[in-house]
Amino acid sequence: MQNPTTDTRVRYRERLSPSLWMLVTAAVAAPMLTLTFTPLGSLPALLIGVAVALALIVLMIAGSPGIRIDGTVLRAGRAHIDARWLGEVTELSGEDARIARGAGLSARGWHLIRGGIDGVVVVENIDPADPVTSWTISTRTPDRLAAAIREARETTMRP
Known part of the structure; x- marks a missing residue:
């Protein structure tokens, strides 16, 4: 008896990633957070701001359906x-x-x-x-x- 074959090829694929403007909006978090954390020092504030902005961008892309x-x-x-x-x-x-x-x-x-x-x-x-x-x-x-x-x-x- 022949095994039935199922059609499993991918007919369509799309990721609904955020638009460029959404990514730019998330990147704006870096300077805002840097200013917020300046009492800790300029280097730690800059690192925190950049890290949080990058984390937001990565989460937005990874979480897109x-x-x-x-x-x-x-x-x-x-x-x-x-x-x-x-x-x-x-x-x-x-x-x-x-x-x-x-x-x-x-x-x-x-x-x-x-x-x-x-x-x-x-x-x-x-x-x-x-x-x-x-x-x-x-x-x-x-x-x-x-x-x-x-x-x-x-x-x-x-x-």
């Missing part, structure tokens, strides 16, 4: 769902994305939204046992993510 489609599984941050439970995929940018992140945000949906990232993909969840009705995911390339979700969904429909 990722989006992946491994085979037929969509992973966004810590959540995951099989593509067979995904319905209509809508890719949004500009004003439509702003509305989807704000007034158009589903109260029963699952959200992975990051500031500074314009694009959004909204995916319908058709699992009858899941109380979540949709997934709203920030992405820098909504067209590529939507295409990868559609491809993974089509793979689950093949016999």
Whole structure:
């Protein structure tokens, strides 16, 4: 008997790392902390300021969530769902994305939204046992993510 092969290739991968402005904001902590700790001496104050700013930048980058489609599984941050439970995929940018992140945000949906990232993909969840009705995911390339979700969904429909 032949062993069934599962499709485990990575169809899409993106890390929602902070924008350049967020990193610059974290770097501004260095001079502020240096001024705060100057009573300890200029060298220790400078070292503390630089160390804390670098730690903030590293934590922001390391803590940024990722989006992946491994085979037929969509992973966004810590959540995951099989593509067979995904319905209509809508890719949004500009004003439509702003509305989807704000007034158009589903109260029963699952959200992975990051500031500074314009694009959004909204995916319908058709699992009858899941109380979540949709997934709203920030992405820098909504067209590529939507295409990868559609491809993974089509793979689950093949016999």
